[in-house]
Amino acid sequence: MSSMEEGRSLSENGHLQNEGNGLYTGDGSVDFKGKPVLKRNTGLWKACPFVLGFGCCERLAFFGIASNLVNYLTNRLHEANVSAARNVNNWQGTCYFTPLLGGVIADTFLGRYWTIGVFSTIYLLGMCTLTISASVSAFKPVDCVGSICPSASPPQYAVFFIGLYLIALGTGGVKPCIWPFGPDQFDDTDPKEKAKKGPFFNWFYFSNNLGSLVASSFLVWVHDNAGWGIGFGIPAACMAIAIASFFSGTPFYRFQKPGGSALKRICQVLVASFHKWNLKVPNDASLLYETQNESSAIKGSRKLEHSEGLK
Structure with missing residues (x-):
């Protein structure tokens, strides 16, 4: 046996011995470079705060748009109530359908981490487009004069709905992946780590509901009192913070290969x-x-x- 083969054999034996001693995860997870991960350096509550921060900000961003969308369509784009409700229902239905696509892409090709990264960027692009459509005069109809309320022009509708459906596409990649990505940080083969999944889900639900609560209360007030441009700009900023939080935790994450x-x-x-x-x-x-x-x-x-x- 050559010295190179002996070194490789010793390295493999040493790695297996370390796995047996519980230094490495036993569920097949790897680090960002695809190598086996040391338990003490990754996962658990070293990684989870970044996931919780992402979940809170993403839910705040989503419901910051969704919770008052009918009012925006009727008050700013001057749609009838029936038309506004139909458009919102179609969009929400799309938001619940696109996770099927995101889940397939994550499981088959990209893995959860890169699916979240790619689709959250699309998500942010949609948020920014929506903010521009509500802020720039050329992209929104003029205000009502008495009882006369001009409808939005086709280009104005186009910019608005492009932003809206980019958000639907973005949430389709984020929603099915962020939930299992958190539990991926706990080694199922280690009883002590497995028992900590319960508290994680409690905090994850809390952070998601906290974001939804702030969006459904404070941001609705902002829409009505400070303007739709600011009201949509805050969710866009929160989505940017969510992406920054998620990528900041990269050195501490454990990854499951597709x-x-x-x-x-x-x-x-x-x-x-x-x-x-x-x-x-x-x-x-x-x-x-x-x-x-x-x-x-x-x-x-x-x-x-x-x-x-x-x-």
Whole structure:
């Protein structure tokens, strides 16, 4: 054996020994460079404050737009109530549909971190476009004169709806990824770390609801009293803060590699279930793991353990 091969063998053995001693995570997570991560340097509450800050600011930004959008369409763009309500419902429906796209992109190609990064940038671009449409005179209709309220022109509508649907696209990449990205910071194979997921979710719900509360109260007051330009500008600034908070935590994050299309794996399960419907199940539960190896058969995924939950 050459000295290079001996060095590699010693390095691998040392790494496995360190994993056995609990120095490294056991759930397959890696650092930003794709290397195994030391538990003491990453994850847990070293990483979670950045995720919580992102969640709070992102919810404030979203509801800072959504909570008073019908009033903006009727009061500033001079739409009828029925038309305004229809446009808002269509937009909100799009916001709930686009996470399907974001989830597929994250699981199959980019991973959660880069999906959040890319789509939150699109999110911010939409916020800025919306702020411009509410601030620049050329992009908004003139004020009402008596009972005469000129409707917005097609270019004015175009700028507004481009900004609005960029936000819908942005939230589609953020929403399905930020929720699991937080739990990724806790090693499921370590009972002590796994037990800390509960408090994280409590704080995550609190931070999200705090952002929603501020948006639905303070920002609505700003819309009515300080103007829509400032009222939309504050959510845009909060989205910028959210992105800065998220990327600031990069050295402390643990990353799960993308594991391929979830739809493909669902189809594989259905096919396997059909072919093995009459297979006799062994009595020894230790034989019912996904694989007998230490890692999952699916690259980037955690090993599936036997559960009695659906028996």
